[in-house]
Amino acid sequence: MDFGKKFLWGGSIAAHQCEGAWNQGGKGPGIMDLVTAGACGRPREICSGIVEGKHYPSHEGIDFYHRYREDIKLFAEMGFTALRFSVDWSRIYPNGDDEEPNEEGIAYYRSVAEELLNHGIEPIVTLYHFELPFRLLERYGGWSSRKVVDLYLRYCGTMFRALKGKVRLWVTFNEMNHLDPQTEASDIFTYMISGVKYSGMENPARELAQIGYLMTLAGVKAARLAREIDPENRVGCVFGLTPVYPVDCAPDHVMDAFLEMERQFYQVDAMCRGAFPAYREQEYRNSGILLEKEDGDEEDFRQGVLDFIGVNYYSSSVAHHEGDEGAEETLFGGVQNPYLEQSKWGWAIDPVGLRYTLNYVYKRYGLPVLVTENGLGAVDRVEADGTIRDDYRIAYLERHIGELKKAVRLDGVECLGYLTWAPIDLVSATTGEMKKRYGFIYVDRQDDGSGSLARTRKKSFEWFQKVIEEGI
Numbered sequence: 428m429d430f431g432k433k434f435l436w437g438g439s440i441a442a443h444q445c446e447g448a449w450n451q452g453g454k455g456p457g458i459m460d461l462v463t464a465g466a467c468g469r470p471r472e473i474c475s476g477i478v479e480g481k482h483y484p485s486h487e488g489i490d491f492y493h494r495y496r497e498d499i500k501l502f503a504e505m506g507f508t509a510l511r512f513s514v515d516w517s518r519i520y521p522n523g524d525d526e527e528p529n530e531e532g533i534a535y536y537r538s539v540a541e542e543l544l545n546h547g548i549e550p551i552v553t554l555y556h557f558e559l560p561f562r563l564l565e566r567y568g569g570w571s572s573r574k575v576v577d578l579y580l581r582y583c584g585t586m587f588r589a590l591k592g593k594v595r596l597w598v599t600f601n602e603m604n605h606l607d608p609q610t611e612a613s614d615i616f617t618y619m620i621s622g623v624k625y626s627g628m629e630n631p632a633r634e635l636a637q638i639g640y641l642m643t644l645a646g647v648k649a650a651r652l653a654r655e656i657d658p659e660n661r662v663g664c665v666f667g668l669t670p671v672y673p674v675d676c677a678p679d680h681v682m683d684a685f686l687e688m689e690r691q692f693y694q695v696d697a698m699c700r701g702a703f704p705a706y707r708e709q710e711y712r713n714s715g716i717l718l719e720k721e722d723g724d725e726e727d728f729r730q731g732v733l734d735f736i737g738v739n740y741y742s743s744s745v746a747h748h749e750g751d752e753g754a755e756e757t758l759f760g761g762v763q764n765p766y767l768e769q770s771k772w773g774w775a776i777d778p779v780g781l782r783y784t785l786n787y788v789y790k791r792y793g794l795p796v797l798v799t800e801n802g803l804g805a806v807d808r809v810e811a812d813g814t815i816r817d818d819y820r821i822a823y824l825e826r827h828i829g830e831l832k833k834a835v836r837l838d839g840v841e842c843l844g845y846l847t848w849a850p851i852d853l854v855s856a857t858t859g860e861m862k863k864r865y866g867f868i869y870v871d872r873q874d875d876g877s878g879s880l881a882r883t884r885k886k887s888f889e890w891f892q893k894v895i896e897e898g899i
């Protein structure tokens with residue numbers, strides 16, 4: 428499959444974390460418009476409606492909606508050849524099930540794509556990055572309904588047609604694999620992905636199984652549709668992958684780690700192997716769960732195989748094992764690795780894990796991989812002279828890019844590109860804070876609502892420019 432020879436360097440952003448303008452341009456409410464900011468690692472609170480004054484900073488984001496030209500110019504200055512951004516479904520269909528799309532929303536994304544192309548930056552569009560129109564949750568219960576699958580496809584079709592000839596690389600979903608495994612402590616994950624809180628489910632195992640099945644089905648149907656509308660389209664899905672290591676070489680521990688690692692892959696298997704995996708259905712049957720499937724699903728899985736796999740990589744973990752009571756838990760399951768340092772938010776820093784993950788995914792499926800997110804969330808300080816010397820971010824990225832190069836040059840992994848999360852500061856997904864910053868570009872916006880929204884190049888800006896110049 429032809430992807431061109433050019434290695435893509437750039438970054439990823441998501442509409443609900445950067446655009447702001449949450450109720451402008453004909454946009455309806457999305458599920459992430461109903462969450463509050465958490466604080467200091469405390470998860471965000473999920474409200475049942477909009478509560479005046481509670482949803483800062485998400486409702487304003489970094490005002491990318493009005494400032495995208497300025498921001499894209501800065502990305503171009505760094506030498507970006509790709510930018511992954513998401514389309515917010517609720518800008519296109521404000522209620523999710525409207526008769527006609529909102530032309531203002533379409534015009535906005537068309538203009539973002541054109542602006543990128545004018546700067547020689549390839550637009551990569553994510554069709555669903557935690558952005559379910561809220562009404563679809565109220566009216567149909569969200570992703571547990573086939574009606575939502577149909578509406579998602581209608582929305583995707585609208586975008587495939589609207590951006591035909593401008594966008595060629597598409598991502599159907601961001602990180603749907605974080606639906607599983609879950610606990611009540613991580614309500615925010617099931618909510619972000621599906622709109623349903625874990626603690627609000629009557630039978631979580633059964634509901635998550637069905638939601639996971641339907642979202643996976645929606646993904647393959649969308650891939651099929653994209654290529655029908657334009658054979659030039661290349662479709663991927665993005666997974667948030669975390670290597671899970673055994674605590675030692677005791678066979679039971681190795682087995683536990685293997686099983687925990689594998690849990691992340693059933694949807695990837697379904698989208699890359701042309702069939703929903705029989706092993707997963709067996710696991711469900713073992714717990715008395717039967718998936719509701721329909722005639723035609725199998726054909727969709729056969730026809731909807733992905734063209735590439737997007738990998739979001741931040742961290743690794745160690746599998747739970749007996750005797751680990753009291754050990755520090757990681758956000759994505761498992762316990763902390765004593766060999767690794769952690770970010771301020773407790774995410775273990777493991778550059779080798781990136782090489783491991785890229786090898787694992789590429790050699791399992793033989794499909795090209797694209798690093799769709801990688802980066803360090805940190806508190807940045809603005810010095811008296813106005814500079815931001817984020818050497819810790821440079822150190823993090825340098826080590827990860829070093830391992831990426833080994834994966835490409837030594838291990839032969841076919842990697843399409845490397846996109847950082849995020850090239851510009853924006854609102855954190857898990858905590859809702861501005862203070863957890865990832866960018867090469869500092870945005871003057873604080874959690875108390877102050878700040879001019881002015882953009883400033885950090886030290887890492889110039890550094891990344893050189894990385895891109897050097898190439899892979």
Ligand code: BGP
Pocket residue numbers: 441444601602667739800804848854855856857858863
């Ligand atoms: C990924 C999400 C992004 C992003 C990133 C960092 O899982 O795809 O949306 O936010 O994580 O997470 P956070 O913003 O919580 O630090």
